[in-house]
Amino acid sequence: QEAECGYVIIVMALYWCTEALPLAVTALLPVLLFPLMNIMDSTTVCQEYLKDSNMLFIGGLLMAIAIENWNLHKRVALGVLRLTGVRPALLLMGFMIVTAFLSMWISNTATTAMMVPIAQAVLDQLHNSELESGTTEQVSENINKAFELQEKSTTPVDSKEIKEEGDFCISFVPWDLDNSHVLTVEEDSKRKEDLEKNHKKFSKGMSLAICYSASIGGIATLTGTTPNLVLQGQVNGIYPDNGNVINFASWFSFAFPTMVLLLILSWIWLQILFLGFNFKKNFGCGLSPSAKAKEEQAYGIIKEESKKMGRMSFAEIIVLILFILLVVLWFTREPGFIPGWATVLFNKNGESYVTDATVAIFFSILLFIIPSGFSNYSREQTGGRSKFRAPPPLLDWKVVHQKMPWNIVFLLGGGFALAKGSEESGLSSWLGNQLTPLEKIPPPAIAFLLCLLVATFTECASNVATTTLFLPILSSMAEAICLNPLYVMLPCTLSASLAFMLPVATPPNAIVFSYGQLKVMDMAKAGFILNILGVLTITLAINTWASSLFQLQTFPSWANKTGT
Template identity: 80%
Template sequence: MAGFWQTILAFRKYLIIVSVPLLFLPLPLAVPTKEAQCGYTIIIMALFWCTEALPLAVTSLFPVLLFPLMNIMDSTTVCQEYLKDTNMLFIGGLLMAIAIENWQLHKRIALRVLLITGVRPALLLMGFMIVTAFLSMWISNTATTAMMVPIAQAVLEQLHKSEMESSTAGQVSENINKAFELQEEATKPESSRETEKKDVGNSHVLTVEEDKKINENLLDEKHKQFCKGMSLCICYSASIGGIATLTGTTPNLILQGQIAELFPNNDNVINFASWFSFAFPTAIVLLVLTWIWLQILYLGFNFRKNFGCASSASEKVKEQHAYNIIKEECKKLGSMKFPEIAVLILFVLLVLLWFTRDPGFIPGWATVLFNKNDTSYVTDTTVAIFISVLLFIIPSNISNKDKQTGSKSKIRAPPALLDWKTVHQKMPWNIVFLLGGGFALAKGSEESGLSSWLGTKLTPLQQIPPPAIAFLLCLLVATFTECASNVATTTLFLPIVASMAEAICLNPLYVMLPCTVSASLAFMLPVATPPNAIVFSYGQLKVIDMAKAGFVLNILGVLTITLALNTWSSSLFQLQTFPSWANKTGKCP
C-alpha cells in the first residue's frame, strides 16, 4: 500500500495534467457558449498555476492553443497580447537591474548604508531593511535577498563571536577573583579551612562550570533569535520594497497592462509617477510596522537596550568588531570605477525621466516635446528602452591600453557596460510569457462575454460599502498568494474584480489597486515567494517561525492598504467617483 501512494506522489504532476482537463470538461460540453469555454480555460490555467504541474510559462501559452480552437479569438490577435507595452517596460527595467548587479553597484550601496546605520541591534535591523527595500524597488527581490543574506550572516557571526569572547573573558576574570579569595582563605585557621573545603569546595567548582554552560546556552539562544529576526527582515523587506515602484515587482506591471487592456481610454492613469505616489508611502508605513513587529518578536520590549542606549564596554567592543566586518567588505570593493559611475548616472537619469515624463500636476517633458495632444505615444517603456540601449553603447572603460602580443601591440576596444551574454544568463524570460498569458486571458474574457456575465452576477455586492469590499478582497488575495505565485494571483483576480467594479458602478482602481498590492503580502510560507525560500534554505528558520511572524504582518499589510486606499490614494486617483473611461456600457452615471 505504501508503494502505491509513493507511486501516486511521484507521478502527481502527470495525474493533474490529465485529470484536471477531463474533470472540468463537462462545463463547456453542457453549456456550449463562449463564456463557458473561456471559463474552462481560466479554471485549467488557474489550477495548473497553483499546483505548478507544468512550468508557469508553459501554462501561460494555453490561450494561444485554446482560444482559436474555441472560436473566442483568432491566433494572430491572441499572439499580439504576448508582447505589449508593459512587457517591454518589464524588459527595459530588468536590463537596468542586470547592469546594476553586473557591476556590483547594489553591494556598494548596501554596505555604505550599513556603515551609516551602525550595528546596534535595532539599528542593524533597520539598516538591513532600508537597504533591502530600496534595492528591491529597482532590481528583483530574489537577487536582492540572495545578496543581502550572506552579508547579514557575516555580520551576525562576528557579533556572536565577539559576544562569546567577551563572555569567556568575563568568566576568566571571575575565576581570577575566586583565586584571590582562596588565597585569603589560606590565612584562616587550618580547622576552619578544612570544614569549608568539605562543604563548599566541590559545589563551588560545579557552580562555576554550570554558570559558564548556562551563560553560553543563553548567548546561543539569543543569537538564534536575532538570526531569525534578521533573516525575516530581509525577505519581508524585499517583498515590501517591490511594491513601491511600478517596475519593482511583476503584479504592478500586470495591473498597468490590465488597465490598458480592459479600459483602453484610461488616460494613462497608471504610470511610474502616479504609482509611486500611491505605493511608496504605503511601503514606508508597512516597512516601519514590520520593523517594530520583528523587533518586539525577536529582540524583546527593551527598546533602550535594542538601540544601544545602555551598552556596556564589552557590548561596545562587540559592536565595533561587527562594524569592522562591514568596513572591510566595503574596502574590498575599492573606490568607484568608471563603469559603476556610468551605470549610476544612467540609473538616476532613468528615474528622473520616469518621474518627469507625465507627473500629472504639471505638463511633463513628453507632452511638451513630442505629443501635446496624446500622452500615449511616449510612455515609460520608451524611457526604459532608451536607457537600456545606452547600456549596450557606452564603453565600460575610457582608457585604451595597448596589449602586447609578441612583438606587436594590439589595440582592443573596451566592452560595453552590458553585453547580451550576461542578459541572456540573468533575464527571467518566463515572466514575459506570464505577463502575456495574463493579458491574453483578460482579452479573451472580454471577447467571449465572460467579463460581462461575471459583472451581472456580482451586482448584489452594490449593497455592501466599498471599503468593506476592498478589505475583504485584500484578505482573499493575501491568503491566495501564500499558495500561488503573485503573478498568477493578480492575473486571475484583476479581470474579475474589474468586471465587478464596472457592474456596480465603482471606480475599478478602488478594487484593483488593493488586490495588486495584496498579492505581494506573501509572508507566511517559505514556498510563497523566492525571498522566503532563500532565507529558509539557510536552516535557521522553521515554518512555524515564518507563519507566526507572517500572519501578523499579513493583517498589518491589509490594514495599511485599506488606510492608503481611503486616504491619500482617494484624492490621487479620484477613487470616490466613477471615471468616464470605465463607463464602457453607459449604464453608470
C-alpha cells in the first residue's frame, strides 16, 4: 500500500507541475484511485474534501468579495498613497504597504490586478511631467528668458523669409549672457532617452514591488493565502489532539512580524536595484521648484482618483464594520495569553464547539441579509398601487459565483485526502524512517535546507500543491527524529509563498509580467536575492519569536503517536 500511495502522489505531483490536467481536476484523483487501490474507502476520502479549513477559506473569501464589490480596497489604497506621497522611495514603500495590507485580507491576485493600473497611472504622470518641464529646466531656473532665431548668415530676416528659406537654427539664450547655454537637438534627445530609461527602470521596480508585496502580505494572516490553510488542515488532520495550536491569533503573532521584516528587506533591495544609491534623490531631499511641481502633478492624480470615489456609502461603512468585527472575533476567540470568548460560550465539557470557520460563515451570511442602503427605494406602479422595492443586499450570489475561485476548494480537499491516504497506507511513517539520518544535523540547518528546497520547488509548482506534497512528509520526518513537527512545517509553509523568480510561479507575477515591461531575467535577478532574504528571514523567525510562541524546543505530547 505504501508503494501504491506513493504512485498516486508521484502522478499528482507530475500533473500539478506540468498542469497536464487542471489543478482542481488533478486534486480529484484520490477519490478515484484510493478506493481502487484499497487504500481508503470512497466515503472516507470524500469527507476530506470539505473540512473546517475549507469552510474558513470560503467564509474569508466571501468577505473579501464583498470588500472588492464595494471598492473598499481601492479607497484604502488611495488613502495610504495620499499619506506617503510620490517621492520615488516613499512611493515604492507606499505601494508595497498598501499591496501587502490588502493581500492579508483579499486574494493576492485581486490585489495585484487592482494596484498595477493605479501604479502605472501615477508613474506615467510623473514621467510626462518630467518631459514637459525638462526643456525649461535645461535653459535656466530664472523666470525671465529670451530666445533668438538666428540665420547661419548674419543677415537679419523676418519670420516670413525664414519659412521660405528654411535654413536656420534655434538657440535658447538666457537673458543673463554670462550664464548662456545652448540646448542642441542632440542634448535634448539624450535627455529624453535618459528620462525614458529611468522611467522604464522605475516602472519595472514598481511592478515587481507590487507582485512581491502581494505574495509577502498573504503570509501574515491564516486566510491570507491558501498554503496557510493547508497547514492548519494538515496539522488538525494528522494530529487531532493538538489543542488547536494553529489558529488565527497564534498564526498572526508568528507570521505578521515575519511579513513586516521581509517587506522592509524587499523594499531596501528593490530600491537599491532599481533606484540606485542616490538616497537624497530617492527620498526627495532638497528638491528644485520644478521637481516639486512634478511631484504635485503626480500627487494630483491620486487626489483626483480619491475625489471620484466620493464619500463613503452606507454599504461601504457596513462592510467595513463587519470586516473589523470579523477580525476582532478571530483574534479574541482563543488568543492564547488570556481565555477567549470561545472558552466561555458555545462549549461543552471544556471543549469549544466554535472555530474560526464558524465566525467567518456567520459574517458571510450577514452579507446576504443586510441591505446595501435604506434611502434608494424605487416606487413601482402595479394596478394603481404603489409598491416599494427594497435595496439589494451587500452581497448577492451572482457576484459570488463570478468571483469565487471554487477550484481552490477542490485543491485544498485533494491535499487533505492525499495526507490522509499517506497516513492510512503507512507511507508517511516509511518516509519518516528513511529520513532519520537527518537527526545528526542541527535543527536550524534542517529548517534552512528544507526552506530552500520548498522555495525552489514552488517556482515550478503552485504553492498549494507544494505544501500539500511536502507537509505530510515533513511531519513524519519530524516524528522520526523527535523534532517538533511545527519546527519544519511552519517555515516550509511560509517558504511556499516565496515564488519570486518566474512569471509562472504565481498569478501576481503573471499579472505584472503581462504588462510587457518586464523580462524574465529582470524577475529572476530580483527574485533570486529576495528568495535568499526570505529564507533567512523565515529561519530567523522560527528560531526566535516562533520558538517561544509554539514551544518549538520541546517535542509535544500530541505529536507522540507511539505513546513512548
